[in-house]
Amino acid sequence: MASINFLREKWFYLVLLVVALALPFLISNRYYFQIVIMGCLFSITTLSLNLILGYTGQASLAHAGFFGIGAYGVALLTKEGISFWLALPFSALCAALIGFLIGLPTLRSRGSYFAISTMCFGVIISIVAGNWIDLTGGYSGIVGVPLPNPLSIPLIGEIGFQTQVAQYYLVLFFLLLTLLVMHRLVHSLLGLSFMAIRNNEVLAGSVGINTFTGKILSFVIANFFAGLAGGIFASLMGSISPSTASLELTFNWLIYLLLGGAATLAGPIIGAFVIPVIMEYLQFLAEYRLIIFGVLLIVVIIYFPRGVMGAVNNLRQKARDFSDRKKGAMGAASG
Amino acid sequence: MLLQVKSVSKHFAGLVAVNDVSFDVRQAEILSIVGPNGAGKSVLFGLISGMLRPTYGQVFLQGEEITGLKPHRVAERGIARTFQTTALFDQLRVVDNLAIGYRLRTTGGFWSTLFHGRRWKEDKDRTTAQVTETLQFIGLANKAFHFVSTLSQAEQKRLSIGVALISQPKIILLDEPTGGLIVEDTDQITDLIQKIHEQKKITVCLIEHKMRMVMGLADRIIVLNFGSVIAEGTPAEISRNPQVIEAYLGAGSNA
Numbered sequence: 001m002a003s004i005n006f007l008r009e010k011w012f013y014l015v016l017l018v019v020a021l022a023l024p025f026l027i028s029n030r031y032y033f034q035i036v037i038m039g040c041l042f043s044i045t046t047l048s049l050n051l052i053l054g055y056t057g058q059a060s061l062a063h064a065g066f067f068g069i070g071a072y073g074v075a076l077l078t079k080e081g082i083s084f085w086l087a088l089p090f091s092a093l094c095a096a097l098i099g100f101l102i103g104l105p106t107l108r109s110r111g112s113y114f115a116i117s118t119m120c121f122g123v124i125i126s127i128v129a130g131n132w133i134d135l136t137g138g139y140s141g142i143v144g145v146p147l148p149n150p151l152s153i154p155l156i157g158e159i160g161f162q163t164q165v166a167q168y169y170l171v172l173f174f175l176l177l178t179l180l181v182m183h184r185l186v187h188s189l190l191g192l193s194f195m196a197i198r199n200n201e202v203l204a205g206s207v208g209i210n211t212f213t214g215k216i217l218s219f220v221i222a223n224f225f226a227g228l229a230g231g232i233f234a235s236l237m238g239s240i241s242p243s244t245a246s247l248e249l250t251f252n253w254l255i256y257l258l259l260g261g262a263a264t265l266a267g268p269i270i271g272a273f274v275i276p277v278i279m280e281y282l283q284f285l286a287e288y289r290l291i292i293f294g295v296l297l298i299v300v301i302i303y304f305p306r307g308v309m310g311a312v313n314n315l316r317q318k319a320r321d322f323s324d325r326k327k328g329a330m331g332a333a334s335g
Numbered sequence: 336m337l338l339q340v341k342s343v344s345k346h347f348a349g350l351v352a353v354n355d356v357s358f359d360v361r362q363a364e365i366l367s368i369v370g371p372n373g374a375g376k377s378v379l380f381g382l383i384s385g386m387l388r389p390t391y392g393q394v395f396l397q398g399e400e401i402t403g404l405k406p407h408r409v410a411e412r413g414i415a416r417t418f419q420t421t422a423l424f425d426q427l428r429v430v431d432n433l434a435i436g437y438r439l440r441t442t443g444g445f446w447s448t449l450f451h452g453r454r455w456k457e458d459k460d461r462t463t464a465q466v467t468e469t470l471q472f473i474g475l476a477n478k479a480f481h482f483v484s485t486l487s488q489a490e491q492k493r494l495s496i497g498v499a500l501i502s503q504p505k506i507i508l509l510d511e512p513t514g515g516l517i518v519e520d521t522d523q524i525t526d527l528i529q530k531i532h533e534q535k536k537i538t539v540c541l542i543e544h545k546m547r548m549v550m551g552l553a554d555r556i557i558v559l560n561f562g563s564v565i566a567e568g569t570p571a572e573i574s575r576n577p578q579v580i581e582a583y584l585g586a587g588s589n590a
Contacts, residue, residue, distance in 0.1 A: 189462060
């Protein structure tokens with residue numbers, strides 16, 4: 001569509017991709033590399049939270065709950081001997097299906113009511129995980145979740161996932177997959193109808209958009225990717241517990257999203273990488289770190305409601321307007 | 336008969352906003368609904384477009400009942416509307432607003448969007464063509480990529496008409512399309528409405544306060560007062576109707 005112009009962003013993604021592919025050669029420290037792997041995983045969750053919250057305007061606080069469903073699904077299935085490559089899509093689909101069932105009642109409420117009802121669901125998931133001892137092992141969780149089964153690829157041979165580098169490329173693959181799906185959705189009529197719901201739900205309905213179906217679809221897709229990330233997490237970490245589905249995780253992703261830039265594609269990734277690093281550097285402040293993030297969040301929401309990426313886009317727009325005006329003035333002078 | 340409103344009433348907790356209103360909108364006419372503030376004109380539009388459910392009565396489009404349908408279903412059937420306080424997607428650009436208005440005439444869902452399938456491609460091409468055409472028609476081609484919040488009041492009114500128009504409706508309901516505009520802008524909107532009527536052959540039903548404008552534009556006029564129809568007829572008939580003169584200017588006036 002003529003109206004959707006993302007050529008400029010394509011360069012941005014290309015540079016990002018090259019850096020991402022070369023990263024194992026740039027980082028040798030195992031600890032930092034682990035942070036990068038977690039950054040990729042949490043980019044997936046933040047990107048999917050972005051779809052329902054940033055683009056569709058529905059503040060789901062059950063995101064870690066669906067992450068947890070994916071994680072427990074993969075943990076339980078792979079411990080039974082089922083291949084990771086079957087368990088992962090199955091668990092993600094379970095998260096999507098449960099999302100659909102939860103969305104049916106909760107998406108009929110709006111604004112803060114939706115946030116509260118999904119938050120309750122998120123809490124219920126982690127309570128169930130903590131108390132259904134026969135299935136989930138209770139609060140001690142599940143340990144000894146196997147790594148993803150080796151993949152045998154013709155010509156290349158077998159790829160195992162014991163090494164950090166292989167694990168990194170695994171999460172990077174799924175991050176790029178998520179990014180591709182989000183990119184296609186957001187730059188489409190379907191994505192525009194999500195944004196219409198966010199902007200003015202009543203008007204969206206009156207111009208012929210089925211707002212309820214739109215919200216359900218967005219919620220289901222978001223939860224599918226939350227479950228996907230959860231499944232990968234369980235397999236790579238090797239152990240999970242009810243804290244895998246905790247509200248705290250949802251709020252972390254919320255901070256990544258809001259500071260990085262809601263309703264942008266780069267914002268959630270920037271947030272998911274930069275904020276954990278800042279958190280690491282602020283270790284010495286212990287719990288006081290949260291005060292800094294609280295203040296930062298307030299400042300960002302007041303002055304940069306679209307986060308870092310929103311501020312960058314604003315600057316670019318201003319620069320373009322300025323050069324347009326300059327050209328216009330020169331045109332007027334010569335004409 | 337394109338649209339039939341049959342004995343429609345709307346009560347809000349004891350308050351009767353619309354009381355037993357019946358009227359028809361004929362194919363390809365411009366019908367104007369006039370009346371003092373609080374006469375129930377906008378509520379009537381809400382009842383037709385599915386935003387409100389009538390307490391009593393029925394609404395038919397081309398003989399098919401549409402009473403109580405959800406707004407998006409009514410829009411799909413071919414009734415488009417604008418709002419009194421100009422309603423647009425103000426976080427988005429002009430082109431995005433128009434593309435959203437055309438969404439109901441496209442069929443692509445999740446999978447075709449994901450795999451850039453045949454439907455997605457068709458939708459994209461059709462939407463681009465429609466948006467381009469509508470931009471020309473409403474005279475906003477030079478503002479295509481501007482954000483709605485940067486448009487003037489008159490431009491926003493034109494865009495909101497464009498969003499209704501691009502959905503290819505059978506009938507378009509305009510709620511005070513010139514409300515709050517200066518005379519020059521009012522004339523432009525009047526021209527646009529006439530153009531919709533003549534070139535697109537779309538039936539127009541509009542709520543308007545400016546009697547001078549309505550007299551020149553409408554084929555027929557319906558006058559509402561206190562939720563009831565008090566007069567119906569051609570502009571010439573309405574301007575001679577003593578009840579209308581009383582409702583508008585007060586009893587004993589010789590206007």
